[in-house]
Amino acid sequence: MTALPPQPLSPLDGRYRQAVLGLGDHLSEAGLNRARVQVEVEWLIYLTSHRMFGSSPLTEAQVESLRALAADFGQPEIDRLAELEATTKHDVKAVEYLVRERLHALGLDSIAELTHFAATSEDINNLSYALTVSAAINEVWLPKLRSVIGELRAQAIEYRDDAMLARTHGQPATPTTMGKELAVFAYRLERVAAQVDRTEYLGKFSGATGTFAAHVVADPDADWPRISREFVTSLGLEWNPLTTQIESHDWQAELYNRVSHANRILHNLATDIWTYISLGYFRQTPEPGATGSSTMPHKVNPIRFENAEANLELSSAVLDSLAATLVTSRLQRDLTDSTTQRNIGVGLGHSLLALDNIQRGLGQIALDRDLLAADLDANWEVLGEAIQTLIRAEVTAGRSQITDPYALLKELTRGKRVDRDGLAEFVAGLDLSQAAKQRLLELTPQTYTGVASALVDYL
Numbered sequence: 487m488t489a490l491p492p493q494p495l496s497p498l499d500g501r502y503r504q505a506v507l508g509l510g511d512h513l514s515e516a517g518l519n520r521a522r523v524q525v526e527v528e529w530l531i532y533l534t535s536h537r538m539f540g541s542s543p544l545t546e547a548q549v550e551s552l553r554a555l556a557a558d559f560g561q562p563e564i565d566r567l568a569e570l571e572a573t574t575k576h577d578v579k580a581v582e583y584l585v586r587e588r589l590h591a592l593g594l595d596s597i598a599e600l601t602h603f604a605a606t607s608e609d610i611n612n613l614s615y616a617l618t619v620s621a622a623i624n625e626v627w628l629p630k631l632r633s634v635i636g637e638l639r640a641q642a643i644e645y646r647d648d649a650m651l652a653r654t655h656g657q658p659a660t661p662t663t664m665g666k667e668l669a670v671f672a673y674r675l676e677r678v679a680a681q682v683d684r685t686e687y688l689g690k691f692s693g694a695t696g697t698f699a700a701h702v703v704a705d706p707d708a709d710w711p712r713i714s715r716e717f718v719t720s721l722g723l724e725w726n727p728l729t730t731q732i733e734s735h736d737w738q739a740e741l742y743n744r745v746s747h748a749n750r751i752l753h754n755l756a757t758d759i760w761t762y763i764s765l766g767y768f769r770q771t772p773e774p775g776a777t778g779s780s781t782m783p784h785k786v787n788p789i790r791f792e793n794a795e796a797n798l799e800l801s802s803a804v805l806d807s808l809a810a811t812l813v814t815s816r817l818q819r820d821l822t823d824s825t826t827q828r829n830i831g832v833g834l835g836h837s838l839l840a841l842d843n844i845q846r847g848l849g850q851i852a853l854d855r856d857l858l859a860a861d862l863d864a865n866w867e868v869l870g871e872a873i874q875t876l877i878r879a880e881v882t883a884g885r886s887q888i889t890d891p892y893a894l895l896k897e898l899t900r901g902k903r904v905d906r907d908g909l910a911e912f913v914a915g916l917d918l919s920q921a922a923k924q925r926l927l928e929l930t931p932q933t934y935t936g937v938a939s940a941l942v943d944y945l
């Protein structure tokens with residue numbers, strides 16, 4: 487057999503590529519290198535604009551040309567970095583050389599030694615990751631989560647009054663409405679989205695062991711912590727003053743834990759919708775031309791929700807691992823984070839793919855109201871709770887002498903099918919006021935939903 491042409495190993499770069507393209511722009515190796523170039527260039531601009539070490543501010547045209555190295559970063563720069571790294575065997579050093587080449591092309595060799603000045607690679611890396619992860623979350627992942635929440639909210643409102651038999655432990659239980667059940671998921675997801683929104687993207691910029699030692703030797707009079715804070719915050723990040731060589735990655739652990747938490751809520755949603763589909767509560771609208779089963783022509787399978795379930799598990803496995811391991815770096819630094827952080831896009835990518843499938847799946851289901859109604863009508867025994875609770879209230883108010891209403895209803899309903907007539911006959915024979923009896927006789931499984939519909943308004 488002849489070898490295939492080079493193939494992507496991850497399905498995220500293969501069959502699912504389209505769904506995760508937006509993340510690749512930030513969390514690929516090229517996205518990281520573009521951000522590294524941006525940070526190196528901005529540091530140069532900062533140093534020269536503050537006339538550090540006798541340098542002069544660059545002209546506007548020079549600043550623009552330097553910034554263009556990041557803004558127009560593309561295939562030629564990707565290829566050149568690969569060549570440089572093949573020699574340096576150090577990815578950040580390769581970026582420094584690329585910037586120096588641009589300085590040379592601009593006739594700015596006089597400031598070449600300010601490239602990567604007093605910086606350790608992690609000074610560049612941590613700021614680059616904070617920039618790229620923040621862009622990936624705020625421009626790609628969160629908007630996708632919010633559009634799924636938007637769809638859930640729309641369906642919660644559409645189905646707010648549609649009574650449905652609940653199933654605690656999988657067994658018939660006090661009815662709810664489909665809208666309220668979807669609203670629960672929208673509410674949970676919105677909370678986590680708000681937490682993700684509040685993520686602090688921290689950056690450090692303090693040299694090889696976080697002490698500004700090289701900086702102080704170069705200029706003992708400069709207020710280096712202040713300069714560091716000013717530079718980090720100028721990039722739109724929050725400043726971390728106290729670190730070893732590396733930014734401690736606590737913000738990353740917090741973020742990935744939150745995304746993983748969102749994944750698990752989405753997983754709960756996917757498996758619940760799958761179950762409602764299997765109960766027939768939701769009908770799936772078949773896609774024209776699509777095949778359900780390769781052998782059973784009648785089938786429409788809930789593949790969107792199953793795909794989401796699997797991708798959410800993969801995403802959380804990666805993100806949990808990142809959150810657990812990134813917070814440890816031996817002594818002043820080990821390089822494990824360099825390797826693991828290359829997989830942030832993998833973790834977020836599987837989650838984004840799952841969101842895409844959930845969104846598409848939600849667009850392909852419709853509530854079967856007749857089936858919901860029939861199911862409720864076949865389970866009148868769920869009113870047992872209503873009857874015993876009203877009796878307790880009546881006994882307490884001195885309007886009934888019934889002893890142990892719970893046992894009474896248990897006797898009537900536990901493990902048994904009770905129909906409308908059976909319950910009506912039972913209620914008629916109870917020691918209850920006429921008003922209480924009337925309230926119970928008017929109750930049906932359809933109407934025994936409390937304020938479920940109104941709860942949707944809390945969304």
Ligand SMILES: O=C(O)C[C@H](Nc1ncnc2c1ncn2[C@@H]1O[C@H](COP(=O)(O)O)[C@@H](O)[C@H]1O)C(=O)O
Nearest residue numbers: 575576577578605606607608731819821824825828
């Ligand atoms: O500023 C420095 O470089 C200081 C240096 N620490 C390092 N900090 C950051 N990157 C470093 C470091 N060391 C190596 N490398 C380069 O990291 C790359 C690791 O490759 P991979 O495992 O694929 O992620 C790969 O390109 C490595 O060459 C130290 O000695 O403390």
